[in-house]
Amino acid sequence: MHNNDKEQILRSSGVNVLKCMRCGKCSGTCPSYEEMEYHPHQFVYMVEKGEIDKLINSPSIYKCLTCFACVERCPRGVEPAKIVEAVRLIATRRQGENHLKAEDIPCVVEDDTPGQLLVSAFRKYKK
Amino acid sequence: MQKIGVFVCHCGTNIAGTVDVKAVAEALGKEPGVVFSAEYPYMCSEAGQNLIKNAIKEYGLTGIVVCSCSPRMHEATFRKTAAAAGLNSYMVEIANIREQCSWIHKDIKVATEKAIVLGRTAIAKVALNAPLTASESPVVKRALVIGGGIAGIQTALDIADAGYEVDLVEKEPTIGGKMAQIDKTFPTLDCAACILTPKMVDCAQNEKIHIYAYSEVEKVKGFVGNFTVSIKKKARFVDETKCTGCGVCTEKCPQKKTPNLFNLGLDTRSAIYIPFAQAIPKVATIDADYCNMLKNGKCGVCSKVCAAGAIDYKQQDQIIEQQYGAIVVATGFNPIKLDGYDEFAYNESPDVVTSLELERLMNAAGPNGGTLLRPSDKTHPHTIVFVQCVGSRDTTDCGKPYCSKICCMYTAKHAMLIRDKYPDTEVYVFYIDVRTPGKNFDEFYRRAVEEYGVHYIKGMVGKVMPQPDGKLLVRGADLLMNEQILINADMVVLAAAIEPDKSARPLATMLTASMDTNDFFTEAHPKLRPVESPTAGIFLSGVCQGPKDIPETVAQASACAAKVIGLLAKDKLLSNPCVAHSDENLCNGCSSCEKVCPYGAITYVDKEFRMPDRTTKIRRVASVNAAVCQGCGACTVACPSGAMDLSGFSNKQIMAEVDAICR
Numbered sequence: 046m047h048n049n050d051k052e053q054i055l056r057s058s059g060v061n062v063l064k065c066m067r068c069g070k071c072s073g074t075c076p077s078y079e080e081m082e083y084h085p086h087q088f089v090y091m092v093e094k095g096e097i098d099k100l101i102n103s104p105s106i107y108k109c110l111t112c113f114a115c116v117e118r119c120p121r122g123v124e125p126a127k128i129v130e131a132v133r134l135i136a137t138r139r140q141g142e143n144h145l146k147a148e149d150i151p152c153v154v155e156d157d158t159p160g161q162l163l164v165s166a167f168r169k170y171k172k
Numbered sequence: 173m174q175k176i177g178v179f180v181c182h183c184g185t186n187i188a189g190t191v192d193v194k195a196v197a198e199a200l201g202k203e204p205g206v207v208f209s210a211e212y213p214y215m216c217s218e219a220g221q222n223l224i225k226n227a228i229k230e231y232g233l234t235g236i237v238v239c240s241c242s243p244r245m246h247e248a249t250f251r252k253t254a255a256a257a258g259l260n261s262y263m264v265e266i267a268n269i270r271e272q273c274s275w276i277h278k279d280i281k282v283a284t285e286k287a288i289v290l291g292r293t294a295i296a297k298v299a300l301n302a303p304l305t306a307s308e309s310p311v312v313k314r315a316l317v318i319g320g321g322i323a324g325i326q327t328a329l330d331i332a333d334a335g336y337e338v339d340l341v342e343k344e345p346t347i348g349g350k351m352a353q354i355d356k357t358f359p360t361l362d363c364a365a366c367i368l369t370p371k372m373v374d375c376a377q378n379e380k381i382h383i384y385a386y387s388e389v390e391k392v393k394g395f396v397g398n399f400t401v402s403i404k405k406k407a408r409f410v411d412e413t414k415c416t417g418c419g420v421c422t423e424k425c426p427q428k429k430t431p432n433l434f435n436l437g438l439d440t441r442s443a444i445y446i447p448f449a450q451a452i453p454k455v456a457t458i459d460a461d462y463c464n465m466l467k468n469g470k471c472g473v474c475s476k477v478c479a480a481g482a483i484d485y486k487q488q489d490q491i492i493e494q495q496y497g498a499i500v501v502a503t504g505f506n507p508i509k510l511d512g513y514d515e516f517a518y519n520e521s522p523d524v525v526t527s528l529e530l531e532r533l534m535n536a537a538g539p540n541g542g543t544l545l546r547p548s549d550k551t552h553p554h555t556i557v558f559v560q561c562v563g564s565r566d567t568t569d570c571g572k573p574y575c576s577k578i579c580c581m582y583t584a585k586h587a588m589l590i591r592d593k594y595p596d597t598e599v600y601v602f603y604i605d606v607r608t609p610g611k612n613f614d615e616f617y618r619r620a621v622e623e624y625g626v627h628y629i630k631g632m633v634g635k636v637m638p639q640p641d642g643k644l645l646v647r648g649a650d651l652l653m654n655e656q657i658l659i660n661a662d663m664v665v666l667a668a669a670i671e672p673d674k675s676a677r678p679l680a681t682m683l684t685a686s687m688d689t690n691d692f693f694t695e696a697h698p699k700l701r702p703v704e705s706p707t708a709g710i711f712l713s714g715v716c717q718g719p720k721d722i723p724e725t726v727a728q729a730s731a732c733a734a735k736v737i738g739l740l741a742k743d744k745l746l747s748n749p750c751v752a753h754s755d756e757n758l759c760n761g762c763s764s765c766e767k768v769c770p771y772g773a774i775t776y777v778d779k780e781f782r783m784p785d786r787t788t789k790i791r792r793v794a795s796v797n798a799a800v801c802q803g804c805g806a807c808t809v810a811c812p813s814g815a816m817d818l819s820g821f822s823n824k825q826i827m828a829e830v831d832a833i834c835r
Contacts, residue, residue, distance in 0.1 A: 066565060068604040073649035074515065074634025078656040086651065118515055118634060120566035 050097040050135055058131035062093040064121045071115035071125045077159075080108040085115045085125040092128055097135070106133045111165035174299050177208040177233040178291060179224055181215035181240035183270055188213075190274040192284040196239060200291045205299050207231050216246050221253045228257040235263040235298040239291045241270040260303035262749065262820055267294040289833055296832035300825045304749035309799045311397040311745055312497040315736050316341065318389055318679065319502035321349020322722060323714025323729045325371050327500050330733030332380035336740045339494060340375060341384045341403055343675065346451035347372055349504055353434065353528065355535040357722055358585040359616035365450065365537075372452040385453055388675070390491065392682045395773075395800035396709030397497050397745045405490040409458035409466065410444075414482035417454030419446060421474035421483070430462040432539075435532045438547060439539035444474045448537060456482075498736045499683065501693055501705070502713040502729070503676045507668040508563045512570025516562065516666055517636040522547040523644060524636060524664045527582055534589065544590065546662055548642060553662035556590060557646045558583050558601040559633045563669035565604070572669045574690060577719035579667035580607045584620040586665065591624040600627045600659060602648050610721070629657070636664050676716055684772040685710045693717050703732040707771060708802065711735055750820035751801035752808060754794040756781075758815035761792035765807035765816050773800035774807060 055062070071085035078084055083091065083105045091100055100106065109129040116124045154163065178200045182188035193211045201209030208231045212220045215238060227233060236259070238250050243266040251261035269287040277283035315331050317324045320342030328338045340347065352372075354364040375381050384403055391402040425442035432441040434448055443462040446454060456474075464471035465485055475483040507526050510518045518524045523546050525533065536542035546553050560579055563571040580603070587599045606628070608614040620626045631649035639645055639660075646659040672691040680687045685705040686694040693712050696704040703712050713732040714725045739745075754765070756779065766774045777795045780788050794815070796807075808816045808823060817823055 064567070066604060067651070068561065068632040069630070069649035069651040070632035070634055071649075072634070072651070072656060073602075073632045073647060075656065078649075084649075084654070084656075086649065087654075114634070120561070120568060120571055122567050 050101075051092060051095050053135060054092055054097065054128065054131040057134060058124070058127040060089075060124050060127050060131075062089050062123065062128070065089045065093070065123045066121055068120065070118050070120060071123075074114045074118050076112060076114065077108050077110050081105040085109075085129070088128045088132065089123060089125050092132070097132065100132045101136045101139070105129075106136060107162075109133075110159055110161045112161060174205040175207045175232055175234045176203075176205045176295055176298060177224070177227045177231060177236045178203075178206055178210070178295065179215055179220075179227075179236065179238045179240075180209070180211040180269075180287075180291070181220070181238065182211065182213045183241060183274075184213065187240070187270050187274045187287075190277055190280055190283045191269060191287045192280060193287075195284055196269070196287045196291060199288045200237075200239070200295065203292060203295050206295060208233065215240055216249055221249075224250070224253050225257040228254065228259050233259065235259075235265070235301055237265050237267055237291060237294040237298055239267040239269045239287065239294070242266075242268050242272075260305075262304040263298065263301050265294040265298040265301070267291045292835070293829045293832040296828040297825045300822065300828055301820070304819055306746040306749045307798060308744040308746060309395075309397055311740060311742050312399075312495045313337065313740050314339070314494070314496050315498045315500060315740060316389075316399070316401055316494070316496040317500040317502055317713070319349070319504055319673075319714070319716070320344075320347030320375075320383070320385065321502060321504045321714065322351040322368060322371070323504065323716075323725045324349070324500070324502035325368075325375055326726050326729035327502060327711075327713045327733045327736070328381050329371065329374055329378065330730050331500075331736050331740075332378045334733075334737040334740075335380070336737065337380050337382070339382045339384060339403075339496070341387050341389060343386070343388050344447070345386045345408065345445075345455070345457040346447045346453070347375060347383060347385060348448075348450075348452070350528075351722060352448065352450075353436075353531060353535075355531045355538075356585060356589060358581045359610070359612045361585070361589070369450040369452075372450065376452045383453060384492070385455075386457060387492075389679060389682065392499070395797060397739070397742075397799070399496045399499055399709065401494055401496055401499070403492045403494065405492060407460075407487040407489050408455065409460070409463075409483065409485055409487045410456045411482045411484050411487070412453060412455050414480045415455040415478075416480050416482075417446060417451075417456070418479070419456075420477050420479070421456055422446060424473050424477045426471065426473060427462050427464055430459055435539050436526075436529050438529060438532055458483075458485075498709050498711060498739050500711045500713050500732055500736060501676075501679065501683070501685065501716050503673045503679060503716045505670040505715040505719070506673055508572065508671050510562065510666065510668055512568075513562060513666075515635045516559065516633070516664065517638055517644070518666060521636075521638040521644060521664075523553075523638075523642075523662065524666065526666050526668045527579065527586065528668075530586055530665050534586075544594065551662075552594070553597060555598045555659065555661045556600070556663045556665060557633065557644075557648075557659055557661045558587060558599070558665045558667065560601065560603045560667045561632075561669075562666040564667075566669070572671060572690060574669075574719065575607065576667075576670045577607070578670070578721045580605075581610070581613060581616070581721065583665075583667050584608075584617045584626075587626040588616075588620040588624045591620075591626060598627070600629055600661075602629050602631055602633050604630075604632060610723070633664075670715070670719055672716055683707060683710050684770060686770070703728055703735055706802075708800075709739065745799070747799050748803055749798075750803040750818065751798045752796045752803065752805070752816055752818050753798075754796060754811075755815045755817070756791075756793045758813050759791075759793040759811075760813050760815070761794070762812060763794075764810040764812060765794050768806045768810045769801075770804065770806065771800050771802050773797045773802075 314337040427443035431437040532538040633648040637645040
């Protein structure tokens with residue numbers, strides 16, 4: 046089960062976690078760092094180690110702003126934000142039928158929901 | 173009629189353990205042309221070689237096949253054996269039944285079968301071998317060293333010490349290179365200038381060394397032992413023979429706004445300049461881009477104040493042509509441009525500097541006279557952040573995939589020197605790995621931490637944000653604390669990756685010397701021939717071959733000199749006779765061979781041919797310079813008309829081998 050999750054994350058993100066040289070620049074650059082239980086570099090390492098469940102059950106996956114600063118600055122081209130997104134996708138699929146309609150969104154948006162998250166979501170799901 | 177002898181080696185159990193050597197000798201004995209076949213435990217031993225010699229004499233052998241280890245191992249041995257018995261040494265073929273057979277197989281039956289096929293193949297080839305004789309070419313007893321940094325200086329000194337003439341070409345107005353810009357050297361903290369400048373003076377005073385400063389290599393022709401090189405002496409607008417280096421012109425020059433490149437543009441100098449006090453040659457140079465006289469004819473102050481009358485505004489570039497036996501490449505390195513790294517704010521804030529700039533800022537001859545001050549407001553910095561691996565180990569487009577090797581150590585040095593001189597300054601070093609392999613290197617780094625209290629943080633800086641108050645807010649990860657940290661710094665120092673000098677690539681093309689994808693020169697063998705280029709007569713010294721610190725550079729420079737001396741000590745060079753040659757009657761002048769030749773050995777000549785009707789016709793045909801050809805065979809494959817052939821590996825021989833395998 047775990048292995049399947051890892052494989053799916055690697056496949057859907059297109060990320061090769063073995064390219065990571067553990068420099069931590071992703072976490073050094075992340076604007077959401079303080080909000081996250083697991084940080085960008087940990088996402089990469091934990092996926093490599095197969096610790097997927099911890100990530101799926103952590104609120105961290107919803108704290109990533111998908112600003113792609115980590116992707117932009119990673120010296121090895123690892124793209125940590127794509128890993129976070131792939132974990133989020135698995136979490137979403139596990140929850141089953143819970144798709145939001147566009148008109149339902151305003152009522153679930155809280156005051157502290159980062160605006161950038163919404164922009165990013167619309168950018169991703171507009172098709 | 174060929175009389176071939178076959179000698180099958182057991183190599184102890186290395187071969188005999190997997191291959192039935194008796195069966196091999198027996199089977200090969202039945203091959204056409206074979207008149208003698210034997211096996212022996214160690215064919216390379218004296219007794220084994222005597223067996224070969226006796227058989228050659230007794231049976232009048234015209235060719236021999238030794239079934240043994242790789243030809244890289246003992247081909248030379250058996251060629252000498254054959255020559256000692258009066259057989260041309262190129263009538264020897266090796267069938268590799270060890271590396272390519274016994275070592276990689278387990279099944280005796282299969283391995284034996286394969287050994288027989290390999291032996292049969294070598295027999296088919298040797299039957300078509302022709303005796304070859306190596307030709308000789310003379311050696312010009314003079315070396316050219318390109319690049320006057322510590323690598324070039326050391327190589328030149330060592331070659332001159334052996335009694336040979338050396339020309340040292342340097343593109344800057346002075347020799348000294350990067351080491352002249354460095355303040356202190358790790359791990360002993362001795363001053364770079366104090367150990368470098370005596371060597372520069374030695375170069376200038378050595379009568380065997382001729383320094384061509386402010387000069388560049390323009391053109392290279394010829395081959396090992398006999399290169400012809402054109403050197404361009406760029407116009408300095410100062411007569412080198414008259415200038416005494418007094419420096420009056422540099423003081424009186426009114427154009428003081430010229431960026432001082434020796435101080436990496438951190439301050440300015442006059443348009444006529446001597447790069448630094450200990451420059452060799454100590455001669456002024458006019459920067460034509462800034463000199464008012466050269467730009468619009470309005471000034472001429474330097475000419476008026478020069479007591480020696482050395483100023484010559486009409487001076488032209490000069491081309492010098494010279495013959496050399498060997499060429500040494502010592503073109504060195506530069507830190508990379510940091511334009512691709514906006515996150516470190518290098519182009520945004522003058523207080524974000526590279527490590528080489530910090531060297532100048534801390535140097536007594538630097539812009540601040542040795543006091544470390546912030547470039548922006550000339551105040552004393554209280555917090556300094558060092559960032560390692562900026563552009564090194566970076567697989568993106570703006571970085572370099574390799575480790576620059578020297579940064580860990582010079583950063584430890586900088587951190588230590590700052591803490592020593594300014595104990596009130598806090599120093600933070602963000603590192604990914606600290607790499608300190610080298611004599612007394614790790615001890616040095618530990619001293620920075622344990623004795624000088626430098627804060628080493630495992631992690632990387634993500635962003636440097638210049639603040640309105642002039643401070644630099646540094647955000648980075650502390651991976652061991654699993655924290656993101658913010659440091660309010662006064663200065664940020666970036667350990668920029670190093671890359672080969674930009675002049676290296678066009679030079680490699682001129683020399684037909686190969687380079688890797690990072691523009692470092694390739695060595696002939698990564699372990700066993702580290703200071704030679706695969707192109708004969710071209711040698712490598714210093715960082716042009718790969719990142720190195722000063723001790724390693726000096727060691728390689730001397731090694732390089734030893735190889736050059738070995739070449740120059742010879743009066744004649746024996747060339748490899750296995751070289752390409754062209755059948756002029758078949759050659760259609762298409763230039764395919766010329767294009768694929770990696771050594772520049774092929775040229776085209778117009779030649780007169782007699783036609784059947786007694787008229788003559790000029791045709792363009794390929795001509796191979798046997799002294800330059802390395803026998804790679806690329807041309808024989810490229811030639812569409814089958815005119816190119818390789819002695820010792822002719823198309824006919826190779827086809828015979830293939831036939832023997834497929835039989």
